[in-house]
Amino acid sequence: MSDAKRLLDERLIRIEKAVNLQKPDRIPIFALNGPEVAIDYCGRHLKSATWNLEIVRESLPIYYQDMKVDAAASAFLRCPGMYTAIGSQNFVPNKDGFMQHPEVCGMLASEYEELIKDPFKTLVDKVLPRQYKAFDQPGGLGGLNLAKGALSYVRYTKILREIDAHCSATVGVPIIFDNMIEAPFDFLADQLRSFMGISVDMHRCPELVEQACEALFPLLLRWGVTSYTGPPKKIPAIFMPLHMPSFLNPKQFERFYWPTFSRLVNTLTGLGYTVTLFIEGNWSKLYDYLGSLNPNVVGIFEYGEMKTIKEKVGKTMCIMGNYPIEALKSHSTEQCIDIAKKMIAEGAPGGGYIFTTGKSILRGKGLDLEKLQAVHQYVIDHGKY
Template sequence: MVDFSKNKSVYAEKKQRMIDVANGKTPDRIPVCSFIESYALAYAGTTIKDVEGHLIKHAKSYGEIYKDIYFDCAYVSYLTHSLKLGKVLGSEVFFASDDGVTLQHKEDCPMTPADYEKISKDPVMWILDEFLPRKFPKFDASNEDQLKAFFASLPPFLEFAGTLVVGNLYFEKFLGMPVVVGGSAEMPLDFYFDFLRGFKGTTIDIRRNKEALLEAKEAIKDYCYDLTKMTHLMMTMPPHIKTLPWLLDNGINAVIRGGEPKLQEFPWILNPCHMPPFLSDDQFEELYLDDFVEFATYIQNHGGHMFTVLEGQWGEKKLQMLNERVPKNSVTFVVENDDIFEAKKTLGKNNSIMGGMPLSMLRNGTKSECIDYAKKLINEVGIDGGYVFATDKVLLAPGDVDLKNYAAVNEFVHVYGQY
């Protein structure tokens, strides 16, 4: 029998810990956040195919690990990409590995330098009318067939939205577990890097088509802001009547009238940063930093909080530049390959950080090694608040972690990490 009343108070307590960290306050204890994606399905003994189309089974499968291992917060409560949506439109970009669980993707970015002029005039319409038909074979067709393809894409589109709502609702009501990701902020340069020009194209264009790229980067900024707003509204779907006024207010004023949104302080807006490890410090300062500061400021000024994943290795100089410019308590930085102890001394001065527990150690190390390292993280990185304990990388595949080690460190941090 589910104790909804107890789950409500547990949820509120755990959520408050994350909010306190984001706001620069010392929480009652260091929160433990998961960084789990498709691994959750492997834990539950299901596959992507098993849960596709079954919203409740999807939510329950994702939630299994949270019943057995201590967490204060979940990363996500659902698979973050819809394989069905791509397949229905003839795309094989996203696929599951042979294990049926690990979600992977190939790069398919058919924009060329000749497209910069058009995309700079109207990025949204260019993406819809020219880019989508190139990327999705079923849209590269007659109007009649495009209509059929669009119609066929609506059920998986709605299914994806459904998994999101059902997943978050299940986690809150049945597990008492907050979910940290509530929206997506994509930096303009990353938009080209991730979706349109790709890794090779964008890194070449920085040198050979710089002016055109810069113009296109500025042109797509409004779209990036709009997506931040829309994804936050969609992914923070209030599962209860108390927050309905917020949704209506934003729906009318921010969406229909195009006004300024009112964001929530939790969940946080995910910002995966991919380009910076491939930029020199000078290129980062010239091409990326201003936009990053602008987005962090915008989200904070509208009541929200950004959750940036520093993917790869950024280096001390870039982290210093971020620390000097990013508004205080506007961002929680997930540190991946940079030294988190050094990051604490730079980024940690003005903003909070997350991560640090090496996934490789949890997978291959002994229990005592893992706990000793977790203790070091608590004592050095969590010493004065501003820290969320998590693995340094996302759990995707079945063999990604030794569960005994994972359960042990989380329990240890929960007990030892009290202030």
């Protein structure tokens, strides 16, 4: 058996035990980052890499190996080759090639009724042409551009999945997320109504917001199932970043977000999937909700007190995240290690814990990744059960 295969098997067992709320041989370490930081780390040019994914294929395994991680997310890179070809308004590259997501509104408040009646048709007729100007061309050109986008999407997705397999085969790092979906309220807010639009809608037309989430629910559930590779498994998980809750008050969360979100998560876990939630922002007022979700959920926490998180949700949810990446910028190596020491003392007891950062590391600039290596080495040396 090759070293990479032996490492892959060891790491999968380590991760699976933690996800099952058991104690592995030691605390697993997860790489929460996009490919961009690996490209920076390897001294490659980001803009070139987003057009030439061979650079991503070369960079990611080096980064994972040097950072001594046990697992990673599937490579997720918004490729400008697709987005520029279809006239994207919602994802645009900056000067050095990093994709930005401006505040955009793809659906008018007056179109709620149409969305509720036939969400897919409304996404195609109303939202796509606003977010992707190349679809809104006269004659056959709009259709041709739609096909161009679909072909690019299939091509880039295939290459990125090949890069995942390459990382597992060469450096033994398992990829523990498969596909990505959103909660219905986040899907409605992010690119249909926008942050500002949804904030107003919750006051002006609350019933329509509720009905829109209900109308979107079957699409997101079906997508979660049909975009997953193969039959349901514990690992890899379905990844779900959660965007809006930290901007909602508890009453709004309970009324607009929680009903379709909790049903989506509980339905997917009931079907045999693991769902990994990226709990963005501070959810300290909402831990009781999270603790009431059915098992087979992993929570990546951006903020919060690890001790409280463990007490409130640790009985049913595998806990990840929370390590402040800002420390890698401003603290000494010893101070960075001290933070990790406290965090694992609070999060690791009893198992069900995976070490990672609270934020996804986007770029290498400004961060001292040698400190991250030192922190990970500390977890490897002192995180044994």
